Amino acid sequence: MQGKQVYIFDTTLRDGEQVPGCKLNTLEKVDLALKLEELGVDIIEAGFPISSPGDYESVNMISKTIKNATVCGLTRAVQKDIEVAGQALKYAKRPRIHTGIGTSDFHIKGKFNSNREDILQRAIQCVKWARNFTDDVEFYAEDAGRTENEYLAKVIEAVIAAGATTVNIPDTTGYCLPSQYGEKIAYLKNNVSNIDKAIISCHCHNDLGLATANSIAGVINGAQQIECTINGIGERAGNTALEEVVMIIKQHKELGFFTNIQTKLLNPLSRLVSDTMRVPVQPNKAIVGANAFSHSSGIHQDGFLKDANTYETINPDDVGAEGSKIVLTARSGRSALAYRFQKLGFSFTRNDIDVLYENFLQLADKKKEVDEDDLAKLAQEYQPEMSEVL
Incomplete structure (x- = not known):
């Protein structure tokens, strides 16, 4: 395959589970982890082991179950956290500890009541602790999006020297513009002397609706990993949506990237996550929403029926969707009405459709959507003998 791989780090089971009401039990987590592995996810963040006995058990069980993907556990920059994560991950074929600390002045002063030098030393120490359990250590600089670039570069250089193999640059509050986030990644690429010894990761939140755009900007500027969730679920307004970044990379081949995701599984897994976590997917959600491949405007419908490429850049089959829909409103x-009648087995001439269209509009003005039963009734009233076609 041509291009450079972008690793997909899925945090549906950790950050996604932080949505109120979305708590998963161990069996549910293991089942979803297996589906994520089947999807082709490279790294599965299975949970935050020290947070509860249930989460420890889930990370432990997933570690025993997953065969190909890396299994990751989150910690704070606390020795006990890291030790517990190391124990939870001990059966994993490819374990990763994800540890870190806040680096913005908002966090250093407001959260830790500390100073930059102390935070730098704590960052170095947590990576060293994690390296006692695994060679695969990811460091997160929480609130990197609002961290001054020169200090951020200093921290990143130090943790790579301490043994971090992936460095996560989170836009924790979803504050950055794509240009700002991309420039931050480029700054690190150009100002961290040992950056070639680690993978840069994007972890973007969607508070301003920019998580996907920021993640893509990060990759364009040198990041090689995107942290994301199915359906974009997660803390507050959510995380980068896995299905969105994957399909952007797939559709925009000129970017020169690829992922290992089996895209035909995106819609089925979206529905499973929605059902399991009891969080409905908004109808207009990109890629996996119920209306993602629906057409209701006459202009759009006419163009689509002549050539699907006029209004669809993605083939529904490529993402496991049920197919395109012509919705009558x-x-x-007229072309959409004729198409829907034909799908029901009716053959009307253009003159027939002209007459039926006036009746259709009268009905459509009273209803949000005209369904198959409505169409059958219109056909029967117009030409009673045609009702036998059904």
């Missing part, structure tokens, strides 16, 4: 045109 008061905004629909």
Whole structure:
């Protein structure tokens, strides 16, 4: 395959589970972890082991179950956290400890009541502790999006020297613009002397609706890993949506990247996550929303029926969707009406459709959507003998 691989780090089971009401039990987590591995996810963040006995058990069970993907556990920059994570991950074929600390002045002063030098030393120490359990250590600089670049570069250089193999640059509050986030990644690429010894990771939140755009900007500027969740679920307004960044990379081949994701599994897994976590997917959600491949405007419907490429850049089959839909509303045109009648088995001439269209509009003005039963009734009223077609 041509291009440079972007590693997909899925945190549905950790950051995604932080949504109120989305708590998963161990069996649910293991089941979803297996589906994520089947999807082709490179790293599965299975949980935060020290947070509860249930989460420890889940990380431990997933570690025993997953065969190919890296299994990751989150910690704070606390020795006990790291020791517990190391124990939870001990059966993993590819274990990773994800540890770190806040680096913005908002966190250093407001959260830790500390100073930059102390935070730097704590960052170095947590990586060294983690290296006692695994060679695969990821360091997160929480609130990197609002961290002054020169200090951030100093921290990143120090933790790589201490043994971090991946450095996570989170836009924790979803504050950055894509240009700002991309420039931050580029700054690290150009100002951290040992950056070639680690993978840069993007972990973007969606508070301003920019998580996907920021992650792509990060990759364009040198990051090789995107941290994301199925359906974009996560803390507050959510995380980068896995299905969005994967399909952007797949569709925009000129970017020169690829992932290992089996895209035909995206919609089925989206529905499973939605059902398991009891969080509905908004209808207009990109890639996996119920309306992602629906067309209701007459202009759009006419163009789509002539050539699907006029209004769809993704083939629904490529993402495991059920197919494109022509939805009949008061905004629909004659071509869409004729198409839907034909799908039901009716053959009407253009003159027939002209007459039926007026009746259709009267009905459509009263309803949000005209369904198959409505169409059958319209056909029967127009030409009663045609009802036998059904």
